[in-house]
Amino acid sequence: MKSSEQILKVENLGFKYNEKEILKDICFTLEVGDFVGILGPNGCGKTTLLKNINRWLKPDTGNIYVNGESIYRVTIKDLAKRVATVPQDTYLDVAFTVEQIVLMGRNPHLKNFESEQKEDIAIVEDAMKSMDILHLRDKPVHQLSGGERQRVLIARALAQQPSLLLLDEPTSHLDINYQWELLGLLKDLCLKKSLTILVVLHDINLASMFCNKIILLKDHKIFKMGDLNEVLNEDNIKAVFDMDVRVVTPKGNPKPVVIFLNTSDENEAIFAKKPKPFHKLHVICGGGEGEELLSYLGQRGYEVSVGVLNKGDSDWETARRLGFDIVEEIPFSPISDENAAKNISYIEKADAVILANIPFGLGNLKNIMCLEGFIGRKDIYILEENDINERDYTNGAAVKIYNKIKDKAVVFKSMQELKEII
Numbered sequence: 001m002k003s004s005e006q007i008l009k010v011e012n013l014g015f016k017y018n019e020k021e022i023l024k025d026i027c028f029t030l031e032v033g034d035f036v037g038i039l040g041p042n043g044c045g046k047t048t049l050l051k052n053i054n055r056w057l058k059p060d061t062g063n064i065y066v067n068g069e070s071i072y073r074v075t076i077k078d079l080a081k082r083v084a085t086v087p088q089d090t091y092l093d094v095a096f097t098v099e100q101i102v103l104m105g106r107n108p109h110l111k112n113f114e115s116e117q118k119e120d121i122a123i124v125e126d127a128m129k130s131m132d133i134l135h136l137r138d139k140p141v142h143q144l145s146g147g148e149r150q151r152v153l154i155a156r157a158l159a160q161q162p163s164l165l166l167l168d169e170p171t172s173h174l175d176i177n178y179q180w181e182l183l184g185l186l187k188d189l190c191l192k193k194s195l196t197i198l199v200v201l202h203d204i205n206l207a208s209m210f211c212n213k214i215i216l217l218k219d220h221k222i223f224k225m226g227d228l229n230e231v232l233n234e235d236n237i238k239a240v241f242d243m244d245v246r247v248v249t250p251k252g253n254p255k256p257v258v259i260f261l262n263t264s265d266e267n268e269a270i271f272a273k274k275p276k277p278f279h280k281l282h283v284i285c286g287g288g289e290g291e292e293l294l295s296y297l298g299q300r301g302y303e304v305s306v307g308v309l310n311k312g313d314s315d316w317e318t319a320r321r322l323g324f325d326i327v328e329e330i331p332f333s334p335i336s337d338e339n340a341a342k343n344i345s346y347i348e349k350a351d352a353v354i355l356a357n358i359p360f361g362l363g364n365l366k367n368i369m370c371l372e373g374f375i376g377r378k379d380i381y382i383l384e385e386n387d388i389n390e391r392d393y394t395n396g397a398a399v400k401i402y403n404k405i406k407d408k409a410v411v412f413k414s415m416q417e418l419k420e421i422i
């Protein structure tokens, strides 16, 4: 199929529950390979929209076309070959194995009383493979974890061989790792198998990471639909969710990252108070000591680079989420000369450097050595919540350099003090 081919067209859709308008004048189209996220406040009609598209509910006005044909001109069985749904909180009969559940997805393709053929089994195996559950095929479903059950439900929907897959909050009970894994598998299906996906999500950043388009619903209407960068901006999010956010678009990654601003009185005062003294900051942190600092700098809108961090470190995760430039080292390895040189080049470019309250060992000693060359040449700020001697695992080598740097640096004893200035 060509990627510009239209899979779904929703035309002037209106729907009421007991005279109460739930969807008004909904119009949009989806093309082959689209991965579209529906976002909107509770009760705005996201689930109801999916239920109209799969014919579980009948619209009061308008029409819906799948592959160019009105969904009311095809039989329910034929529609199930084109559109599959993974609803919220689906019950799975505990008496069945994974493979038996996924086989149920073949029902629309079988004639009455016909049993599955070799081809059906191959399609079911393929569906299980794409959801990475083939190894679980003989397991009874009651023995599965929440994440595995969700993948079984999606595999069952895929076994229908639909061109359009509808998912209602598929990640709501999953931990962050499973959320990423699941949406990654779905994204692969869009890219490699030209599946089109329409998914209700609550996490804006998750939607930004995986979807190519977004539908924002507000007051039962489409507030905005379009490409990520067009839709996920500060004004639209404020208008739909009444949340103050900052949206940053990391260099080299065109996906917007939404940072929710803490609107407590304390922070409001901080943000209102002063202009930013710098534009670009470089932060030396690690081991989670930089999390609060990095989030704060992101909220304030600084351009930040961070280094050197081991990949997978919690500060590395935070910096990545915020879209900051990172000098990264492979996990659990000491800083290489090459990365130390990169770190120095980021320090050169920054207006100032902040050294977080980190412990020093032989693995990250080069971080402080990088900074030593900038004493007197660059504004250096130190966040010193604990005495350096309590954080030194280098037999004093780090303490020696640290004290030289400290001599010419501005020292903050707490994040609160730092926020007063920066």
Ligand SMILES: Nc1ncnc2c1ncn2[C@@H]1O[C@H](COP(=O)(O)OP(=O)(O)OP(=O)(O)O)[C@@H](O)[C@H]1O
Pocket (backbone or CB within 6 Å): 017, 018, 022, 040, 041, 042, 043, 044, 045, 046, 047, 048, 049
């Ligand atoms: N069967 C029903 N009968 C009457 N009203 C209903 C029914 N199902 C849902 N509603 C109402 O329709 C509105 C939209 O519900 P819907 O489930 O589509 O919202 P949603 O955007 O998916 O919400 P959430 O984010 O909370 O899942 C809500 O006000 C809800 O109370």
